[in-house]
Amino acid sequence: MSNTTSTLPAGQATAPRDKRRFSIDSIALAAPGGLFLIVLLAIPTLSLIGLSFQGMDGAFSLSIYEQMFGAKIYIDVLVNTFSIAFQATVLCLVFGYPVAYWLSRLENRPRRFAMWFVLLPFWTGALLKNFSWIVLLARNGIANSVLQSMGMEAPADLLYQRTTVIFAVAHTMMPLAIMTMLPSMLAVDRTLVPASRTLGSKPMQSFWRVFFPLSMPGATAAGLxxxxxAIGFFITPQLLGGPRDTVIGQLLIQQVTQMLNWRLAGAIATMLLAVTLIFVLLYDRVFGISSVTGGASAKLSSGPVRDFGHRVLNLIAMIATAISEAFAKVLGGYRFGWLLPTVAIITVLVLLIPVVAFIPMAFGESSFLEFPPRGLSFRWMETYLTSPVWTDATLRSFYIALACAVLTAFIAGLGGYGVARSNGKLGSIAFMGFMLPMIVPNIVIAVSLAYFFANIGLLATDIGIILGHTVVSLPVVFIIVLTTFKAHDWRLDQAAATLGANRFQVLRHITLPMCQGGLIAGFLFGFLHSFDELTIAMFVGGGLRQTLPKQMWDDVILSVSPTLAAASLVVLLVVTVLFVLAEVARPRA
Amino acid sequence: MTNFKMNRRTLLKSGAAGAMVLAAPAILTRQAFAADSLTIGDTGGPYAEAFRLAFYDPFEAETGIRINNIVLSPDPVPQYQMLVDTNYFLMDVSVMTPEHIDRLNREGDYFEPLNLPNVNSDDFVQGAITDKFAAVYMFAISMGYRADTLGDNAPESWADFWNTTQFPGRRSLYRSPITTMEIALLADGVAIDDLYPLDIDRAFASLDKIKNEIAVWWTSGAQSTQILQNGEVDMLNIWNTRAQTVIDDGAPAAISWVEGHYNLGGWTIPKGSPKADMARRFIEFTLDPERQAKYTEILAVSPTHLKGYDFVPEDKRGNLPTAPGHIEKLRPLDNAYWGENLSAVTERFEAWLLS
Structure with a gap:
């Protein structure tokens, strides 16, 4: 999901207007995508919701909701879910903002280099990072050794604590936050801050009253x-949390994969979806989510909110200025230049720690995952390579990802072209449609699809997983393709057309070659998204069709052997190679 | 295959790992599918290693049929059900306990009959051989603890485990009502022979007293091993096999057998399996007493064949649940009780955990 918004040039000039006839024509290209999402998103979700409102006899009944709201735990778990997600989001914004700000002030080349260190932890997936934490944060693990060497007496209980869960969720989501905030910071006119300084503002005032408000659209988008x-996320609470940190995702897994209780699962999913949508609507009222979808900078909506925001900012600016001026006096000048890079670099290093830490674990001798590992051996690498369970899962992940990438690129390619070439209302509707899988929590999509597929015989099939992965990869790929087409200079096509080329020839010889980079990047990101995906694979795979992430998940839960680290190393290699290819292919405005 | 292995090892060691990693799945999978093969669902960890040594490798050597193994979920019942319902045979043989079988029997017809004419059930411990189930091992669940932190002051009963002032330390319990309900009642003073049918209300009342002291509710055998091995907790209820793995690895852990329970584990064939005959051949192969004794080199479970004990190496006998001094303290788990009550009690248990 990462780069979606990062590729969005906020408020970019739209393509030159074509004749109306042409745009109606083009938007029809979004139809396959629309149909796809109706069949595989709308219908499954609605039928699961419908199921939850039926009694055992099929007639309308609220019995399952009475059962759900009667047992207090479902509400408690919903509260847990939102509270963890909220706190993690705040952490992401507070620590992600300085990193994005730092990145935005770097020159192009070093920025691109630094961004890889942010994106790599994103694409390596949540699973790997979280199981790394289990080892690193153990009571006798390395983190505690460090703490004790610094003078702490008893080992701290780091695992199975709410604080750790929130930290690890934030850690998992941080790259997404950073990459979403960055574009709007890059779009801020660099001369504005110096301009405010020449008008007599102190550095802190310039930042808080000029730069910060202008960077807000990215931050609000990132927050959402x-x-x-985070709402649909269950990996961290499952691996690092105790029973009191249980989230909705875990309950859904239990109800579906263990109890096969579809009605209750439907009710839980409906509740989650409803609360999420209400939240999104409220969020839109307060901040405007056009920023999420790449529209012109958010209209910081109505009067009261905006006034309040300004007052808060003024206050912060005053306090920050006072502090910085005081320090400046003591230090004899503004010597805080080191502060931002330090905070940013430390944050990025923390992002990388769990990714880097498991590499040596893959080559340990012990039968347990330990850090630092004892000895050096290739036995776990060998186990991974010779075990058909692991190699089957790896192969399956490869071909599912390939099929998903092809399908996604096709649907998103057509849709992106159609939307890029249309300026009408239909275009924005199609746009919102393609973004929908990003607003509906993944876990709701997964449960709905599993139910839908169970009814039509696609549960526990590879095709089912491919279709599911396509649904969730669509937004990312669509955005990449759409930006590419929007950045394309359509006058070239018109020129070719006036020279006598027909539409097919224009497409073949002008449009596609020029947009090639973006399309390849879209394809690769679709591949990566599927290769990395756990939620859909878990529900739709039915515990039988094992993809690599699902196999890794089972291994974390059931074996905790270093084979897992060996498998992760393979994932890291594959992801790095593809990611580098995609980044190289992607055109930059 | 041997040749290939040699080559690969040399290659890996000479540092060409990266390229191999990417190419290997394709090469190896073709190898795996080349011959006849059976996929077996076992409980992973030391079980998988021990069965590999005692059963899988010897069976491969004798028949040429390759054995692959996958690790089952802590509760294999839903997966098994799905597998038979969808006719997708992820595995051809699966390890189950009588409690799992009881639950599946309530849902429908999920097992192939074993039809083992050469096997005499009188040669085995009671209940080991039925028409759908062939037990190959006996295991126990009891208490494990860290000898380094608890030292001389080790808990000797579940009442001690509940006594947090006299026995301080970080505690963990199994996130399942099976055996957790039993020990809650034992801690509350119920005699081990009077447990069944369980007084569930009393068990929850007893659990209420310890709830805040439970740092980790472990969910899988591997996790229980991990947290005992790395010292994340000081005491927990644990399968003796999982605790023994920790002890064998050299960690300062110990097992208390007091007030524990034992159960059987063994093979079943999913209904409709296309490889049922091959699976039967495998199952019969594992019912030999000497082969069963072989797994005790790695895994601390007792053979189900009555003659099996004679073949167990001297130094391993003391680790088994059936060893003198252990078995007297253990009682059989009531599989029928759990077959009937598990889902209802689990629902209450999970709700209790979250409250």
């Missing part, structure tokens, strides 16, 4: 995306 992703 992180929050919605």
């Amino acid at each position: 995306l992180v929050f919605v992703s």
